[in-house]
Amino acid sequence: MNKKKRIIFAVAIALVLVAGWALVNMSNYNDTQSIQKEQTATTAPQQNEASLTNNLQKAEETVKNSLVRSSGGKVTRKKVEKYNLSLHEASFYEQLGKTGKAACSLCPHSCVLDEGEAGHCRVRANVEGKLRSLVYARPITMHLDPIEKKPFFHFQPTEKTLSVATAGCNMRCRNCQNWHISQLSPFEMDEVKVKSPKEIIKLAKSNNADIISYTYNDPIVFYEYMFDIAKLAHANDIKNTMVTAGHINKKPLRKLCQYMDAVTLDVKGMTNEFYRRFNTGRLDPVLDALKVIDEEGVWLEVSYLVIPGENDSEKDFKKFSKWVKDNLGHGTPVHFLRFFPKFKMKSKPATPVSTLEQARGIALETGLDYVYLGNVRNSDAENTYCPNCNKKIIDRSGYRINELHIDGGKCAYCGTSINGIWK
Numbered sequence: 001m002n003k004k005k006r007i008i009f010a011v012a013i014a015l016v017l018v019a020g021w022a023l024v025n026m027s028n029y030n031d032t033q034s035i036q037k038e039q040t041a042t043t044a045p046q047q048n049e050a051s052l053t054n055n056l057q058k059a060e061e062t063v064k065n066s067l068v069r070s071s072g073g074k075v076t077r078k079k080v081e082k083y084n085l086s087l088h089e090a091s092f093y094e095q096l097g098k099t100g101k102a103a104c105s106l107c108p109h110s111c112v113l114d115e116g117e118a119g120h121c122r123v124r125a126n127v128e129g130k131l132r133s134l135v136y137a138r139p140i141t142m143h144l145d146p147i148e149k150k151p152f153f154h155f156q157p158t159e160k161t162l163s164v165a166t167a168g169c170n171m172r173c174r175n176c177q178n179w180h181i182s183q184l185s186p187f188e189m190d191e192v193k194v195k196s197p198k199e200i201i202k203l204a205k206s207n208n209a210d211i212i213s214y215t216y217n218d219p220i221v222f223y224e225y226m227f228d229i230a231k232l233a234h235a236n237d238i239k240n241t242m243v244t245a246g247h248i249n250k251k252p253l254r255k256l257c258q259y260m261d262a263v264t265l266d267v268k269g270m271t272n273e274f275y276r277r278f279n280t281g282r283l284d285p286v287l288d289a290l291k292v293i294d295e296e297g298v299w300l301e302v303s304y305l306v307i308p309g310e311n312d313s314e315k316d317f318k319k320f321s322k323w324v325k326d327n328l329g330h331g332t333p334v335h336f337l338r339f340f341p342k343f344k345m346k347s348k349p350a351t352p353v354s355t356l357e358q359a360r361g362i363a364l365e366t367g368l369d370y371v372y373l374g375n376v377r378n379s380d381a382e383n384t385y386c387p388n389c390n391k392k393i394i395d396r397s398g399y400r401i402n403e404l405h406i407d408g409g410k411c412a413y414c415g416t417s418i419n420g421i422w423k
C-alpha cells in the first residue's frame with residue numbers, strides 16, 4: 001500500500017469510528033430520555049391514566065431491551081459457559097412451534113423470548129429454543145440469619161436460618177433494599193460460585209441451621225434451584241421458608257407449597273396502579289398468591305412497607321387490613337415496615353413513626369390480632385401480646401427474643417391458643 005492509499009485508509013477508519021461512537025451515544029441518550037420519562041411518570045400522580053400507562057409501557061420496553069445489552073448481547077451457550085453460569089432447563093414454559101421462541105409461564109409477566117433473549121427477571125433465557133435458568137446452583141450469597149429477620153414472628157422463634165439468594169428479580173421496586181443483588185444480571189456477578197442443592201443442605205447442617213430461607217432477591221426467579229433444595233431439605237428434616245413479593249402464577253406456586261413451611265409475603269400497595277408505578281407488576285396475582293399459600297396450609301405472615309405520600313393513607317391501611325382479615329383470617333401476623341430512602345427513591349423521607357402507629361391502630365381496630373412495626377427501634381409494637389388477656393407473651397429487642405411465655409402453642413397466662421408454628 002503506497003503512502004496516499006494508507007492516508008485514505010486511515011481517514012476512512014477514523015470516520016467509521018466517529019460514526020459508531022455517535023450511534024452508541026444516540027442510543028444511550030434515547031434510553032436516558034425514556035428512563036427520565038418513567039421517573040417523571042412516577043412522581044406525577046396527576047397525569048391521566050392513559051398517558052401514565054403509555055409512558056410506563058415504553059419505559060418497561062426500554063428496560064427489557066437494555067437487559068439483553070447488559071448481558072453483552074445475545075445469551076448463547078458459549079457465553080453462559082464462559083461465565084460459568086447454568087444451562088439448567090427451566091420448568092413452566094413452552095416452545096412456540098417452529099418459531100424458536102419460548103414462552104415462560106412462571107410469573108405473570110408471561111415473557112415470550114426470542115432465541116438469545118433474557119426475561120424481565122434477567123436470569124431466565126432462551127438458549128437454543130429452550131428456556132434455561134442461568135442461576136441454577138449459582139447463589140450470589142449465603143448467610144446465617146435469625147428467623148425473626150425475615151420477618152417471621154410466629155414461626156420457630158430464636159432459630160437460625162441459612163439464607164440463600166441468586167442474582168435477578170421479576171420486580172423493579174424503586175425502593176429495593178437489595179438492589180445490588182436483585183437488579184444484577186448474572187453476567188455482571190463478580191464471582192460465580194457453584195453450590196448444588198446437596199451442598200446447600202450440607203452447609204445448613206454444618207451450621208446447625210434447621211431452616212433454609214430463600215430470600216434477599218425474589219426467590220421465584222430461581223424457582224428450580226429453590227424447589228430442588230427444598231425437596232432435599234425436607235428429606236433431611238430441614239424446614240423451608242420463602243420471602244417473596246408473590247408475583248407468581250398459581251400452578252407453580254401450588255407445586256412449591258408442598259415443600260414450603262412458611263412464607264412472608266410483602267404486599268407493596270393496594271392497587272394495580274401502585275404496582276405499575278413502583279414495582280413493574282400487578283396487585284391481583286399477588287392477592288391470588290396469598291390465597292393459594294393460605295389454602296395450601298403453609299404458615300403465612302404478611303408485610304407492608306409504608307412509603308410516605310404513596311401508600312400511607314387511612315384508606316390504604318383500612319383496605320389492606322380488611323383484605324387480610326376477610327381472606328386470610330384475623331390471626332395472620334401483619335408487619336408494617338418503616339421505609340428508608342434507597343435505590344431510586346432516595347429523595348423520599350423515612351416513614352414517620354406516627355404514620356406506622358396509625359397503620360397499626362387501624363389494623364388492630366379492624367380486628368387483626370397480631371400487628372407489628374418493623375425497622376422501628378425500642379417499640380412496644382415489636383412484642384407479641386395475647387389477643388385474649390393482653391399480657392406480653394414475647395418480648396423482643398430487634399431480632400433478639402428476651403422473654404417467651406408460650407407453652408405448647410398457648411398463652412402461658414390464660415391458655416389461649418396463639419396462632420403460629422412454635423417449637
Ligand code: SF4
Binds near residue numbers: 111
Ligand atoms: S419468571 Fe422471568 S422469564 Fe419467566 S415470565 Fe417471569 S420475568 Fe419472565
